[in-house]
Every structure is written in structure tokens, then in C-alpha cells.
Amino acid sequence: MAADSILTVRNLKVAFDTPDGVVEAVKGIDLDVKSGETLAIVGESGSGKSQTMMGIMGLLAKNGRAIGSASYRGKELIGLPMKELNTVRGAKITMIFQEPMTSLDPLYTIGRQIAEPIVHHRGGNFKQAKARALELLELVGIPDPARRINSYPHELSGGQRQRVMIAMALANEPDILIADEPTTALDVTIQAQILDLLKSLQEKFGMAVVLITHDLGIVRHFANRVAVMRRGEVVETGTTIDIFERPQADYTRMLLAAEPSGRKASPPDSAPIILEGRNVCVDYHTGGGLFSRASGTFRAVDDITLRLKQGQTIGIVGESGSGKSTLGRALLKLLPASGHIRFETRDISHFGRSTMRPLRHELQLVFQDPYGSLSPRQTVGEIITEGLYVHAPQLSKVERDRRAIEALKEVGLDPAARNRYPHEFSGGQRQRIAIARAMILKPKVVILDEPTSALDRSVQGQVIELLRGLQTSHDLSYIFISHDLSVIKAMSDYVIVMKNGKIVEEGETDAIFDAPKQDYTKTLMNAVYTA
Amino acid sequence: MISFVLRRLASAVPTLFIVVTISFFLMRFAPGGPFNLERPLPPQTMANLMRTYQLDQPLWRQYLTYITNAVTGDFGPSYIYKDNTVAELIAKGLPYSLELGFYALLVALIGGVLAGTIAALRQNSILDFAIMSVSTIGVTVPNFVVGPVLTLIFAVILAWLPAGSWGDGSLRFLILPMIALALPQLAVFARLTRGSMIEALHTDHIRTARAYGLPARTVVVTHAMRAALLPVVSYLAPCAAALLTGSAVIETIFTIPGVGRYFVLGAINRDYTLVMGTVVLVAIFVIVFNLVVDILYGLLDPRVRHD
Numbered sequence: 001m002a003a004d005s006i007l008t009v010r011n012l013k014v015a016f017d018t019p020d021g022v023v024e025a026v027k028g029i030d031l032d033v034k035s036g037e038t039l040a041i042v043g044e045s046g047s048g049k050s051q052t053m054m055g056i057m058g059l060l061a062k063n064g065r066a067i068g069s070a071s072y073r074g075k076e077l078i079g080l081p082m083k084e085l086n087t088v089r090g091a092k093i094t095m096i097f098q099e100p101m102t103s104l105d106p107l108y109t110i111g112r113q114i115a116e117p118i119v120h121h122r123g124g125n126f127k128q129a130k131a132r133a134l135e136l137l138e139l140v141g142i143p144d145p146a147r148r149i150n151s152y153p154h155e156l157s158g159g160q161r162q163r164v165m166i167a168m169a170l171a172n173e174p175d176i177l178i179a180d181e182p183t184t185a186l187d188v189t190i191q192a193q194i195l196d197l198l199k200s201l202q203e204k205f206g207m208a209v210v211l212i213t214h215d216l217g218i219v220r221h222f223a224n225r226v227a228v229m230r231r232g233e234v235v236e237t238g239t240t241i242d243i244f245e246r247p248q249a250d251y252t253r254m255l256l257a258a259e260p261s262g263r264k265a266s267p268p269d270s271a272p273i274i275l276e277g278r279n280v281c282v283d284y285h286t287g288g289g290l291f292s293r294a295s296g297t298f299r300a301v302d303d304i305t306l307r308l309k310q311g312q313t314i315g316i317v318g319e320s321g322s323g324k325s326t327l328g329r330a331l332l333k334l335l336p337a338s339g340h341i342r343f344e345t346r347d348i349s350h351f352g353r354s355t356m357r358p359l360r361h362e363l364q365l366v367f368q369d370p371y372g373s374l375s376p377r378q379t380v381g382e383i384i385t386e387g388l389y390v391h392a393p394q395l396s397k398v399e400r401d402r403r404a405i406e407a408l409k410e411v412g413l414d415p416a417a418r419n420r421y422p423h424e425f426s427g428g429q430r431q432r433i434a435i436a437r438a439m440i441l442k443p444k445v446v447i448l449d450e451p452t453s454a455l456d457r458s459v460q461g462q463v464i465e466l467l468r469g470l471q472t473s474h475d476l477s478y479i480f481i482s483h484d485l486s487v488i489k490a491m492s493d494y495v496i497v498m499k500n501g502k503i504v505e506e507g508e509t510d511a512i513f514d515a516p517k518q519d520y521t522k523t524l525m526n527a528v529y530t531a
Numbered sequence: 532m533i534s535f536v537l538r539r540l541a542s543a544v545p546t547l548f549i550v551v552t553i554s555f556f557l558m559r560f561a562p563g564g565p566f567n568l569e570r571p572l573p574p575q576t577m578a579n580l581m582r583t584y585q586l587d588q589p590l591w592r593q594y595l596t597y598i599t600n601a602v603t604g605d606f607g608p609s610y611i612y613k614d615n616t617v618a619e620l621i622a623k624g625l626p627y628s629l630e631l632g633f634y635a636l637l638v639a640l641i642g643g644v645l646a647g648t649i650a651a652l653r654q655n656s657i658l659d660f661a662i663m664s665v666s667t668i669g670v671t672v673p674n675f676v677v678g679p680v681l682t683l684i685f686a687v688i689l690a691w692l693p694a695g696s697w698g699d700g701s702l703r704f705l706i707l708p709m710i711a712l713a714l715p716q717l718a719v720f721a722r723l724t725r726g727s728m729i730e731a732l733h734t735d736h737i738r739t740a741r742a743y744g745l746p747a748r749t750v751v752v753t754h755a756m757r758a759a760l761l762p763v764v765s766y767l768a769p770c771a772a773a774l775l776t777g778s779a780v781i782e783t784i785f786t787i788p789g790v791g792r793y794f795v796l797g798a799i800n801r802d803y804t805l806v807m808g809t810v811v812l813v814a815i816f817v818i819v820f821n822l823v824v825d826i827l828y829g830l831l832d833p834r835v836r837h838d
Contacts (some may be wrong), residue, residue: 089743094742326831
């Protein structure tokens with residue numbers, strides 16, 4: 001046992017009883033957390049990185065159990081009676097979670113929620129604890145803490161809520177802070193602020209941080225040591241430098257190589273413009289009930305002009321609420337918008353539902369959520385051929401099936417997949433199905449709305465490869481919407497940076513990435529941690 | 532808050548107006564009338580009666596007369612209970628229904644929430660199974676079965692409690708009708724609470740509370756329970772309105788002189804004014820309780836606070 005290890009995990013297993021039998025999510029792992037260090041546990045979804053910590057903290061779902069050993073300063077935590085475990089968690093070991101929107105109780109003020117563990121672990125009354133909560137809120141950089149202390153979670157932004165969670169985690173000056181994907185749900189600029197805050201507070205309080213993440217860029221910047229997990233096992237442990245410079249395990253090498261890379265070849269300058277939007281604006285109406293007085297409009301997309309050439313990819317990058325997805329939908333006439341939209345030679349600005357229909361197969365859309373965008377009650381074959389019924393009704397059943405096979409092969413799936421249902425596929429495979437659904441109609445323009453954001457890095461790389469390959473073989477034009485700069489860089493010829501519905505900056509990809517001109521673009525770039 | 536209440540009360544006026552209008556014409560379009568008895572009255576008598584009660588007037592005039600009178604609180608005479616106005620009948624019966632309904636509501640709410648919480652905390656145990664089975668019975672067995680069975684067991688066989696009537700209004704007389712009235716609602720509350728409690732126990736913020744070492748009781752009572760009660764509170768409005776305005780079945784079985792009976796008696800006898808009176812009564816209760824519940828909801832859930 002390492003002498004300075006304050007949390008020593010040995011042969012820890014986490015198992016879940018499921019209708020299909022016992023599933024081992026963590027298969028006997030060893031870990032050491034040393035005083036004051038930052039240990040990153042890295043892995044893709046399903047690697048067991050979160051469940052390891054949930055098991056140690058006694059937070060597994062009812063059908064789960066942890067076996068083995070996890071001792072905190074000589075005190076065995078596995079199998080500890082709940083009452084005793086409750087003297088450790090929230091006091092000596094605290095946690096912050098991935099979901100800042102739901103991790104706080106919506107029914108209590110944030111002041112009360114920070115005060116509650118203080119009162120519980122240190123005694124005293126809520127009034128004293130609230131005074132401490134106020135200090136903490138100031139420490140984590142909540143503006144106007146004296147007023148904010150009486151706010152409810154829904155009155156705060158995601159980043160502010162995560163700051164509140166950090167305040168709660170620090171309240172009892174813990175030895176170990178477990179941060180489970182603390183910034184995954186946040187915009188990049190907010191992510192950078194939260195991570196910097198965590199780092200400075202770690203220096204101030206001298207606690208150890210266990211950072212659970214899938215993001216290698218974050219690991220490289222913040223961790224002292226790294227444990228790489230895969231399928232419930234630790235495949236490699238080492239210092240951050242060793243892991244990144246001299247990875248031993250194949251899996252680690254694969255993870256590092258999975259960072260999106262490469263570029264696509266630009267279309268020739270003579271390529272014709274295939275889709276053009278001029279002065280596009282989208283307004284949303286807010287409020288305005290029968291007896292309510294307040295109503296107004298919110299301009300989600302504000303005077304955007306863009307020209308997409310044949311074979312080109314325009315990357316639209318921006319944080320949540322920037323209007324990038326709305327713009328994508330407006331260009332396909334899926335939302336009422338003002339301004340001019342031209343597809344090939346036709347002005348489609350005033351096209352309605354029925355006039356648009358013959359054009360729809362040439363203008364396709366792929367969504368972010370590969371789970372929600374495929375009907376769970378249709379087979380994959382039915383899903384991808386559905387569009388053919390509208391756009392090529394003359395096709396025979398045999399011909400439709402032939403096209404389905406062709407489309408599935410093209411996206412790298414086994415044609416046998418068409419008789420199965422979406423839930424039988426992984427996230428990456430589902431996204432391939434969604435792409436096949438668009439490709440079967442032989443589109444000219446595809447709008448890709450965060451198609452890789454819900455996927456693990458290694459899968460992301462494959463999907464990007466696929467999309468680039470399809471683009472070359474079919475001379476497709478893409479509008480690629482993402483908040484992820486590394487993906488944008490790997491996909492786009494031309495980049496548009498959006499904020500609050502407006503274009504902040506636009507230009508060739510290299511120009512934007514190498515020499516951003518606007519402060520906002522620079523902030524975005526600096527906020528990204530490259531692995 | 533005050534402006535919210537005022538706005539809601541203001542919107543109650545058109546609601547009531549619509550309810551009154553629809554039920555007025557629905558009643559009139561039902562075949563028969565208040566004086567169509569099994570043995571037809573002599574034409575002259577009939578004509579006299581119709582004139583006395585202004586039923587010979589054109590329908591629109593009757594409607595206008597009713598509306599103008601109703602605004603002043605005059606709901607007209609009952610056609611069946613000839614010596615009483617509708618307002619008198621309701622004023623006489625309502626206290627009985629209110630008292631019985633209030634106790635039943637209390638029993639249903641407290642019993643249901645407790646049973647539902649226990650079932651949720653012991654999810655899939657025998658206790659959970661037992662509570663849910665009983666409440667399924669509570670929902671499915673109609674009260675005209677529950678009432679007589681309760682009477683048979685506790686009044687006839689065991690002879691512990693009186694079989695019916697208001698008696699001296701003491702608890703002894705109220706227990707059986709109260710249970711019969713409360714049981715279906717108790718079952719609904721139990722099922723609602725169990726469902727929302729299970730959901731609440733699986734939320735992220737409950738995980739947070741547990742991760743911070745808060746004792747199980749604090750986690751359940753202060754965090755899960757409050758969230759779990761929100762749907763229960765929503766159901767409180769229709770439930771309270773239904774229980775407090777009396778049940779025709781229960782009042783008939785246990786011979787309680789409440790207002791619930793008037794609904795059915797009025798409808799059967801085409802006692803237009805009596806039906807209209809009870810409709811207005813129920814509508815007012817529903818509107819008021821919905822308002823109360825919305826205010827309560829705002830107090831429980833800061834996300835929907837009214838300002």
C-alpha cells in the first residue's frame with residue numbers, strides 16, 4: 001500500500017442485478033488517491049468510472065452492490081453501516097456531479113442547501129451555517145452572494161449552479177473531492193472557469209481531487225496522475241506525462257489517437273453556390289396567455305448571411321443559446337424565418353409545406369441525439385426507407401430493400417441491421433443509422449446538428465471519418481453545427497462563430513483557428529483544452 | 532400574489548356563467564319536466580303550475596330571468612320541495628355534507644399519503660404489495676358496495692356502530708359514512724404518493740443529499756417528500772370539491788341529510804332550479820379549491836411562485 005494514499009481501493013467490484021443476470025460494471029480494480037493530488041479517472045461511457053466512485057460512496061442504485069475494499073485513512077468504507085458512512089461522506093469526502101441542472105433540490109434556496117451539510121456534520125444552527133454559506137458563495141465567485149444566497153436553483157445558470165455545488169463540496173473542508181464529469185454539461189467558456197476555480201480552490205484547501213471525465217484535454221491540464229478505465233477494469237495508471245507521452249496500453253494509445261484530426265480538402269473556388277441565406281432572422285414569441293399581459297418577441301437568429309458552395313462544409317460554432325441550431329432549421333424552411341433563402345437556382349424563401357416537399361430529399365438533417373431521433377417502434381429498415389415512400393413512391397419493395405442495404409453498407413453497418421430495432425445498437429451505430437436515413441434520399445445538402453456531441457471520442461472520430469468520406473464520394477455540401485471546436489476544425493472549410501443569434505466572426509477554418517480576431521472567438525479558443 | 536388571486540377570481544365569473552348557461556339548457560332539453568308525474572295532471576292544473584313557475588315563458592326569457600335572479604343570490608323555488616327555495620335547501624344540507632366531507636378528506640389525505648410513502652420506501656416488498664392491492668380495491672369497488680358491506684359488518688354483525696342517520700352528530704354516527712366516502716380517495720392518494728415518491732427518490736438531488744451524508748430521515752422527509760407531494764396537492768382540488776359537496780350514494784345509504792342527494796333527486800325529478808343550484812355550488816367549490824391549491828403549490832414549489 002502506498003504510504004501517502006488516503007483512499008486506497010483494492011479489488012473493488014461493483015455488480016448490478018438485472019433481469020438478464022448479474023452485470024459486473026467494475027471488475028476488481030485497484031486505485032490510490034494521494035493527499036492533495038488530482039487523480040483523473042478517464043474512460044468512455046460504460047467503462048465503470050462513475051460506478052467505481054458511486055460504489056465507494058454508497059450511492060449505487062438499489063440493484064447494485066460494491067464488493068472488495070476501499071479504505072479512507074484506514075477506515076473501510078465498503079460495507080460500513082449507513083450511519084457511519086454518513087460521517088464520512090459530505091464531510092471528509094464530497095462530490096460534485098455532472099448534472100448541474102438537477103443535482104440541487106429545486107424546492108430549497110441554495111443557501112439552505114449549502115448550510116444543510118454544515119449543520120449536519122458540524123452542528124450549530126442554520127443561521128451560523130448560512131453565514132458560512134455566504135463566505136463560500138463569495139469564494140466560488142457567485143456575483144452578489146448576499147442576494148443570491150436566497151435564490152432557488154432555477155434562478156441560476158448552469159455554471160452558477162455548478163459553483164454552488166462546489167461551495168457545498170467545500171463547506172466541510174474535505175480531504176477528497178470527487179468531481180464526476182463536472183463540466184460535461186456546460187459550455188466551453190464556462191467549463192474553463194469552473195475548472196480553473198476548482199484548481200485554485202484545491203491549492204487553497206489542499207484537498208485531493210478525483211476527476212472523473214472522458215475529456216483527455218481536461219485530464220492533461222488538470223491531473224497529476226491518470227487511471228484509464230475500460231469495461232470495468234483499470235488498463236493503465238501513471239503520471240499524466242507518462243500516460244500522454246509514453247502510453248503503455250493499446251487502449252490508451254487508441255484513446256489518444258481518437259482526438260479528431262485531419263482536414264478535408266477544400267472545394268475548388270469555381271464550385272457553384274448551392275444554398276444561400278441572406279439576412280435570415282428568426283423570431284420566437286414569448287408569453288401572451290389569455291389573461292397575461294406580458295408578451296414579446298425574442299430574436300434567436302439575427303440577420304445572418306451565409307453561402308454554402310457545392311462540396312463545402314461550413315462549420316457553425318457557438319455556445320448553447322447562440323441560435324446555431326435555429327439557423328440550421330430556418331435554412332431548411334423548418335421554421336418560419338424572414339430573409340432570403342436560395343437553393344440552387346430557386347428562391348425558396350416563400351415556399352410552403354407542399355412546395356418544399358419535392359425539394360426535401362435534397363436537403364437533409366441529422367440530429368444530435370441518436371437515442372431520441374429514431375423511433376423505437378420501427379425497425380432500422382423501416383426507419384431508413386420511410387423517406388422513400390414520400391420521395392420515390394414508385395419504387396418496388398425489392399428496390400426499396402436494395403437501397404436500404406446499399407445505404408447501410410455505405411455508413412459501415414451490416415445490412416442485416418435493417419431487421420433490428422434501434423435499442424439494439426450503440427450510440428455511434430445509431431448515429432450511422434440516422435446518417436443512412438439521410439443518405440438513402442441522395443441529398444445535396446445535409447445539415448448536421450451536433451451529430452457527434454453525444455458520442456464517445458473514439459466513436460466520434462469514426463463518425464467524422466464517415467461523414468468526410470460520404471462528402472467526397474457524393475459531392476455533398478454540409479452545414480456542420482457544433483459547440484466542439486476540435487470537431488469543427490476537423491470537418492469544416494469555413495467557420496462561422498455565433499453568439500446571441502449574430503455572427504461574431506467568420507472566415508476560412510485556418511484563419512479562424514490560427515488568428516482569431518474577435519475577443520469572443522479568442523475566449524472560445526482559449527477555453528478548449530487540447531490533449 | 533394579491534393580484535394573482537384577484538385575477539383568478541375575476542376569471543371565475545365567466546367560468547361560472549358558462550357552467551350555468553350550459554347546464555340550464557341541458558336540463559331544459561332533457562325530456563319531461565318537473566310536473567310530469569306518473570299520473571298526468573289535469574291540463575288546467577298543469578297550465579296553472581306552468582304559469583306560476585313561469586315555465587310557459589319562452590326559453591330565452593326564462594334564462595334571462597334565472598341569470599338576473601341568480602346574480603342577486605336568488606336561485607328560485609324548488610319544484611319538488613315546494614315550501615323551500617333552493618338556497619334554503621342548500622343552506623340546510625350543506626353543513627352536514629361539509630362536516631362529513633371534511634373528515635373524509637382528512638382521513639383520505641393523511642392515510643393515503645402515509646400509506647403511499649411507506650409503500651414507496653419499501654418498494655416491491657410484501658408491505659408495498661399489500662398496500663397497493665388494498666388501494667386497487669379501494670379504487671375499483673364502488674361505494675354503493677362498500678357502504679352496505681361496512682354497515683353489515685360493523686352495524687349489523689358486530690353492532691359496534693349505528694347503521695345510519697346523522698343521529699346527534701357525534702363521531703359514532705360519522706365513522707362508517709366517513710370511511711365509505713374516504714376510501715376511494717384514500718386509495719387514489721396512496722397510489723399518487725407512491726408513484727411520485729418513487730420518482731422523487733430517484734432524482735439527482737436526492738443522490739446529492741445522500742452523498743452529503745444527510746440522515747435517511749432528512750433525505751426522505753425534507754427532500755423527497757416535499758417534491759413527492761406536488762402531484763398530491765394538485766389532486767387535492769377536485770377531491771376536496773367532490774367530498775365537501777356530498778355524495779348522493781353515501782348520503783342515501785346512511786340517510787344523511789346533506790346536499791349530495793339533491794343532485795340526483797333534482798335530476799330525476801327535473802327539478803330544474805335545484806339541479807342548477809347544486810351545479811353552481813359544485814362549480815364554486817371547484818373554482819375556489821383550484822385557487823387554494825394553486826396558491827399552496829406556489830408555496831411548495833418556488834418555480835411556479837405567483838407574483
